[in-house]
Amino acid sequence: MYEYDRYDQAMVDARVEDFRDQTRRRIAGELTEDQFKPLRLKNGLYLQLHAYMLRVAIPYGTFNSRQMRKLADIARKYDRGYGHFTTRQNIQYNWIKLEEAPDLLAELATVEMHAIQTSGESIRNISADQYAGAAADEICDPRPWAELLRQATTFHPEFSYLPRKFKIAVISSKEDRAALRWHDCALRIVRNEAGEEGFEVYAGGGMGRTPFIAYKIRDFLPSGQIFSYLQAILRVWNMHARRDNIHKQRMKILVHDLGEEEFRRQVEEQFEHFLTLGTDFPQAEYDRIAAFFAPPPFETGLSDDIDLSDPDFALWVDRQVIAHKAPGYAIANISLKPVGGIPGDISAEQMERVADLAERYSFDEIRATHAQNLVLPHVRKADLYAVWQALDAAGLADANLDLVTDIIACPGLDYCSLANARSIPIAQKIAQRFADAERQRDIGELKIKISGCINACGHHHAGQIGILGVDRKGTENYQLLLGGSGAEDTSQAKITGPGFDEEGIVDAVERTIERYRELRTDGERFLDTYRRVGMDPFKEAIYG
Amino acid sequence: MAEAALRFRNDDPVEEPAVTLDAFIEQTSASAVRIEAGDDPRRLIPHLGRVKLVEVGFPRFRDGRGFSTARVLREAGYDGEIRAEGDILVDLIFFMRRCGFDSFAPQAPLGRADVDAALSRYDYVYQHAADGAVPIWKLRHG
Known part of the structure; x- marks a missing residue:
């Protein structure tokens, strides 16, 4: 998975100090709550009924054991021993004290994590297929593009005070596990007849009080032009969208009001303009990022057999285990939906057990899903029984993926x-x-x-x-x-x-x-x- | 027209009052124009030759339309003054500078130390904008 270099680290560290200063000014009374609100929201801090809630970004839902252990530490130190996975593959803490939030963010930064743009009228954390890099049906791993777009949209100077939030999702398979067309901008990686990789682009989706399913506005966009195209969409929206009624400011309303055709025409016009500016990231940067997502060193010659003689284990495998692209491997889903539990909640101890399992059995990778569950993406089939036993001991072995209790x-x-x-x-x-x-x-x-x-x-x-x-x-x-x-x-x-x-x-x-x-x-x-x-x-x- | 409390230019400030975009397009002698949030700045592009000052109104600091206005004008080659006027917090200044604003007339005064801190906090940027800052990807690949 992606690793920060000194530039990425410097950006996150600077944001911690930025937020520390904003918090200091708020506590000192130099900022009113009205002024502070959009600033704290851009860093994922909401004021809820009982306390502040902090939403931590898990870019495209991928994280590792070191990060999960830090999330567990934070749950114990700053919250009440719990975290809550969200429908954007993020994690939230519900009992945060404002004055402690900067220290919490500083701790997150030590494991290459942050809360940047997880809320507010900004380009939000980009979501992706939770089985990326493992799914048998994907064209390619969509995460390098998600990471490239994460960087391109972080602190974007023109689009940091948007009319409303803006959500992007990226997948690369026919099967949609990311609620693609419910996003403001949805990207599906496809290949054209010449075998070139590009994006099918959808725009104008979203839920809220006025739901719309995103329209397809491009059949094929050459992948290297995605940042130009995205900026074109954002500029059309940012310049047009009214600011007088918060309920009518999402991009879906503009797309609907202008009509699909006119919206597309305006985007294409801006796109031609953006192409002349040379803002797209070069192939070399894509290649650098993509190298971090190279497939892990899968063993070859493994058996695909699973000993299903334990009936409880067999039921779990039947429900929670999904086909992997590598022979002998499987994708193991971890339910965070025990009957009577809170959907998406996980204790600090359970986080640590999942971290242990990821480290030992899944090439140190964990995924969060938009359905508020977790995934161990690369488990040898021969290890599934041991994984299941450990999950069972941790109260994480429910077999209900996509069933009526997986709410x-x-x-x-x-x-x-x-x-x-x-x-x-x-x-x-x-x-x-x-x-x-x-x-x-x-x-x-x-x-x-x-x-x-x-x-x-x-x-x-x-x-x-x-x-x-x-x-x-x-x-x-x-x-x-x-x-x-x-x-x-x-x-x-x-x-x-x-x-x-x-x-x-x-x-x-x-x-x-x-x-x-x-x-x-x-x-x-x-x-x-x-x-x-x-x-x-x-x-x-x-x-x- | 609001006087710029903060200016990042060496030339003399324009003294002429800024007129509305409609008036500016009609009055061929005018050289200072005010663009309100909601005005389409592209209407000004054919007239950029006589523009010396563009004042962009920020009615509420959360209204980010003016960011696009400044960039559109810079991308069209305008190199005169672009002034942000209105509800401007110190937390906006860094992004505004990146979008091409080079003078500021905030309703409430900004502390110079706070402005300097805000402008120097981030050593790097991830993407191209109107300020010529070199994006991180370029630093990585030389």
């Missing part, structure tokens, strides 16, 4: 100052309702996503079953949505009808699932059944 949930009203309703208890109640492992397997793939307000951090628009918490005359009310997808068959979930209270929503989810079981054909996923039969049979089951 994405935002922090909700338990932590978040924007939320209208709690998300975590709903996720816990649904998971408890469907705790039986046999029942989960019988239901099959079913992605539930829960947001505690219309900002949609819990991706409810992309949920096969989505739940949106709202405030209805002072009480929490939950709307049910069906039919969303964050995969390559991207779709937006639709609302079923009137909302429910806390108990009612769990019952409604169960009635939805039971109706699916009645309607499905052999091997048909929930989403496919819904698409085949439509909303009505489900409404009938839900509302009677």
Whole structure:
């Protein structure tokens, strides 16, 4: 994986001192909270209901054991012994003291980590396929491009005070594991007929209160021109976008208002201009970065056999283990969704166990997923049993990837100052309702996503079953949505009808699932059944 | 027109009042123009030959449209004064300098020591902008 050189280190160290000075000025009263807010947000520091929350960047979801151990140290020293993995492959700490934040950032910098642009109206941490470099179906590893763009977009002077946040994702396979088209700018690496590598570019996606699925604006962009193209998109948006209504400032609104064609025309016009400026990074810099992502030294001649005589292990392998591009290796998913737990939460001790496993069995690599789980990307099949035993001992061996209990949930009203309703208890109640492992397997793939307000951090628009918490005359009310997808068959979930209270929503989810079981054909996923039969049979089951 | 409290140019300040973009395009004798957030700076490009001062308004410091305005003008070859006027915090100055602003008329005064600290904090930059700073990739590859 990528390693900082003295320049990267100098940038991160300078940001720590920058933030230390901003914090000092705030505490001394030289900055008002109004002035400090956008500054701290650009460094991932939110003021939540009970304390400050700090979001630490995990660029494209890749990190190593040394970094994970530091995250564990920080959880103990600055938080309450926990961390929370997010839907942007980052990690959040919920109990941070403002005056300690600069020291925390200084500690992160010692392991080549930071919180730069993890929040605020800036170009956010770039997300990528969590199986990058390991997936059997990828064209190439997308992470060198993600790292190149990380550098290109860090402290970009023109685009550091954007109308709103701007999210980029990069993948290089047909299967979409990164919710690609829900991003402001989505890049899929493809090859053209001449065999050259380039990007398929999508723009204008996003969730929030006005969801849009990104439009394809380019079939093929030569990869070396990506920074010019990205700057063209950003300039069109930055110059046009209104600043008078925060709810209408995301780029998706501009793309929608201008229309796909006109937006594309303006981007292409700016792109031609940017090409003349010579701002693109040269091939030599791509090559330098790509060298860090060279495949690890996989052993050859390994067997693909796995001894599945332990039935619990066999169930875990069946659910959590994915095909790897190298013979004899596998991708092992680690669930952070134990029944009754908080989706994405992990204790400092568990972080250290995962770090140990990564170091010993996965070429020192860990991945965070947008579904709030972890991955050991390069495990020898012969080592899977040992990995599973260690995970089991650490309480990390749940076998529920993409099943009904593998729920994405935002922090909700338990932590978040924007939320209208709690998300975590709903996720816990649904998971408890469907705790039986046999029942989960019988239901099959079913992605539930829960947001505690219309900002949609819990991706409810992309949920096969989505739940949106709202405030209805002072009480929490939950709307049910069906039919969303964050995969390559991207779709937006639709609302079923009137909302429910806390108990009612769990019952409604169960009635939805039971109706699916009645309607499905052999091997048909929930989403496919819904698409085949439509909303009505489900409404009938839900509302009677 | 706001007087520049901070100026990074050696020539004499322009004394002429800045007029709106529409007025500037009409009044062929004008040489100072004010561009508001929301104005399209590309309208000025055909008239750059007679521009001596561009004042760019920042109604709220979070409104970053003016950053693009300055860059568009620099990229069009304009080398006269570009002044940022309005709600300007010391934390913006570094990015503004990189985008091509070379004078500042902030509503609330900025401490010179704070400005110097902000401008010297980052030794390197990752990308090209309007200030001629050499990006890190170029330092890496010579």
